[in-house]
Amino acid sequence: MFFSKKWDCRNLHIYITGGSQGLGLALAILVAKKGAHVSIVARNQINLDKALIQLEAVRQSPSQLFKAYSFSLDNAEDSSAALHAASEAHGGNAPDAVFTCAGGSKPMFFLEMEEQDLTRGMVNGYWVQAWTAFAAAKQMAREGKKGKIIFVSSTLGYMSLVGYTSYSPAKHALRGLADSLRSELLLYGIDVHCFFPPTMYTPGFEEENKTKPAITRHIESTDEGLTAEQAASALLSGVENGDVHIAGDLITRLFRASTRGSAPRSNSLLDVALDFIALIGVPLWRRSVDKQILAHRKEHQTYLEGRGFF
């Protein structure tokens, strides 16, 4: 740990999906301040233009390239086209690091979902990142570029609770993809990281609160959460340190240590200590959440009757 050189994004080309707001934008500003070339991708051109103004405001050198690309990222073709466009501005070369920050969540009861709520959850939580990685991994391997691919999962990629049946499977899937891909891309010297942020106070959070069940909001009411800037800073410092699974707060760190699977550890001694805490703490947490849900049964029956479920 103490002797290895930290990864430095200065003068590197950093590609960020979902880069026009929330975590993606905060990360774009952070790496721009550190002297990186930044490409951001999102759908909304107005948000992209506003984001570019914010990037210009923190420019460190006249040679830094800041570019914005409007693409939908929910399918393989457009995700590949977006990466291609950004590469063109750098002599056709793959970015040095690809951060897939795009995505969104629409929490609701499974029993109230329509078919498309479940499929959209997988698109907006998984495919919107997987397709970018699909294009980036191939391009990096072809070029022999020892680049980095960084996924953004969620604390809900480690655990789950009521309300997240469309989101948590997608975030678990990203973890599965990151762990599988890290293993495969060892063959090429390409690094794969995965970030597991907790609640972030971003435009996405406001959006998801519109559909979030009352019981879920109640359970989460004690969460502290992070600002987009705090989350971006945790993410970048995790990547700089070479951590494969990156957590941004203590709660997620406990879940990370206690759900490590085959992922490399960040700091063995600390992770063992966290695991001990989680060994006791996580079951207690779960029992208290289960109790809250069970206590909510009657109220929920009334709610369902009011919604005409039966």
Place this chain on the structure above:
Amino acid sequence: MFFSKKWDCRNLHIYITGGSQGLGLALAILVAKKGAHVSIVARNQINLDKALIQLEAVRQSPSQLFKAYSFSLDNAEDSSAALHAASEAHGGNAPDAVFTCAGGSKPMFFLEMEEQDLTRGMVNGYWVQAWTAFAAAKQMAREGKKGKIIFVSSTLGYMSLVGYTSYSPAKHALRGLADSLRSELLLYGIDVHCFFPPTMYTPGFEEENKTKPAITRHIESTDEGLTAEQAASALLSGVENGDVHIAGDLITRLFRASTRGSAPRSNSLLDVALDFIALIGVPLWRRSVDKQILAHRKEHQTYLEGRGFF
């Protein structure tokens, strides 16, 4: 543990997808022997007919109903229609337990995949089970039936390695769905379980070996694996004991204990002991696998050149 009554499938209606071969068929035979009514669903009518003959051979009582239904399960509509057909034979009532054993895997390198390899991985590993649960959870809740929904994930739902970029995300997603749904369905008294089998020597295994990369086969060469019968027996006894996450062998038990997330434990003392072993053992396992992959780099370059990747 010692005082709670075991769940008993005698005289209950057990619905099993993928019930015409492999794990699903072995499970169907097992519960038929215990006196359950059994509905099996699969695509291939010939396999279904053969399976029915095997069920008849272990019939315990003339009143047992054994039925087979030919449906594709990769979409919401057909999955719901299959469940509806099976319910009709039981007075329109939901089955007492729904085991989603359908699914398949096609291991290959991420870098050699076409778009549809990745999407089919999610359909055959995730949606083929999620849609059945989607229909079953709603029907059970509407009827007030305190039933059971049992998913079949994989050891690769806890961890992953090279070769499983299309399969492991789907199996992780199932874990995420099971954990979210267990929490939501506490509201209705419906139980959710998830089984994580290791390598099973079934027709599906022979199928996946056709595309499995050499390095993946090499890493797995020391795995012991289970027969379909052993796996079915581990699955059923887990459900009988009320275990939420069910593992069929020691390796998976270690990964279960060390990736418990917010899932309830099976046996707290034993799980703590397993977690200690995993604390030391899993990182050693991972390092040895990483080494094997790195040692494979040169051979892999040659392979890719031969395939015209560059």
